[in-house]
Amino acid sequence: MKHILNTRNLTIGYDKKDIVNNLSIEIPAGKITAIVGANGCGKSTILKTIARLLAPKQGQVLLDGKSIHSLSTKEVATQLAILPQNPVAPDGLTVSELVAYGRYPHQKAFSTHSKEDYKIIHWAIESTGLTAFENHPVDELSGGQRQRAWIALALAQKTPILLLDEPTTYLDMGHQLEVLKLIKKLNEQQQRTIVMVVHDLNHATRFADHLICIKNGELYTQGHPIDVLSDQMLKDVFQIEASILIEPKTGLPVCIPTECIGEKNR
Structure with a gap:
């Protein structure tokens, strides 16, 4: 059975500061979803709230239509597992x-x-x-x-759902590839729903089936990598200009940054 995971009008914050605002996203069952965005945009905060490690100020995380915060800790632990950073x-x-x-x-x-x-x-x-x-x-x-x-x-x-918070942090390129290929293999062989926060955008486009792009705590866009990665998205979300190429072996988009817009406008 594939379990349905989604958020509805989610607002998350610490003290009086809101980090994530009015976030409604759908996690495709049995697929790999990557949450991407600039540093500090709220990616890990979203993942921790989905895992019930943080309580939202408003809105809900829904697992099969039920608020995840209404379920027992043991029930949640049999439905989803989280691998935190470091x-x-x-x-x-x-x-x-x-x-x-x-x-x-x-x-x-x-x-x-x-x-x-x-x-x-x-x-x-x-x-x-x-x-x-x-x-x-x-x-x-x-x-x-x-x-x-x-x-x-x-x-x-x-668990049918696996949450990974930047699983390749502090790993060299070879070990990054090793871990990401393992994640892809687990998804393909076991049909697990995997949600991961990814720092490297090219890793996200290669290994994920679905991208959720966050800008300043709000949903910017979501969809298949080939639809999400665009010149405008890179400018708006990452403040860069880049060349977008199609990698011939995979047929997936790859971005090569050429200029930082922030520096250009100084």
């Missing part, structure tokens, strides 16, 4: 021990892991290509391997 594991924790935490939402009080839990833990580790490292401490892995371990933790929750 998660840190305790020193010495192994990959298998980390991934095991993903089974807690499915356990009864004071119960231990079942045979089914262990089966899912091993499946999540195998799905992320970490079988050879399952007994290795997480803090001894490479950056890309560590990020895969955290994704395995999220997979072990066995």
Whole structure:
């Protein structure tokens, strides 16, 4: 069953300052959605609110038509998993021990892991290509391997919806590609709905099926990458002029920045 996730007239803020205003978006079920926009526009704030880590000032996050804030914590944890920015594991924790935490939402009080839990833990580790490292401490892995371990933790929750907050932050180009290809593979093979905040616009256009573009806390546009990426969007949202090319191997648009409008107007 594919679950429907959307927001309705969402306003989010801290103290008296509103960060996101009147946001209504639809998340395509079974697809990869990337939230893009300039630094500070509210991307991570939106993702945290969808995950119920933040409460909105106004509006609702709806999961299958029900307000996500009306559901129990355990019920939410069995429907969606979130990987925050820069998660840190305790020193010495192994990959298998980390991934095991993903089974807690499915356990009864004071119960231990079942045979089914262990089966899912091993499946999540195998799905992320970490079988050879399952007994290795997480803090001894490479950056890309560590990020895969955290994704395995999220997979072990066995949720139909996966939320990722800038999953390639601080990774080099090779590890970025490694993680993004894994995300694409998980979506294609398991039909999971994946929503990720993406810093690199070219990564978003290549790996996402749907883009949600945010400007100053409001929806600027949304749709397929080839429809969203335009000269005007790049000027309005990112304050740049750029050449937009079609990458011959994928047939998807790529932007090459040529000038910063902010600097040009100084």
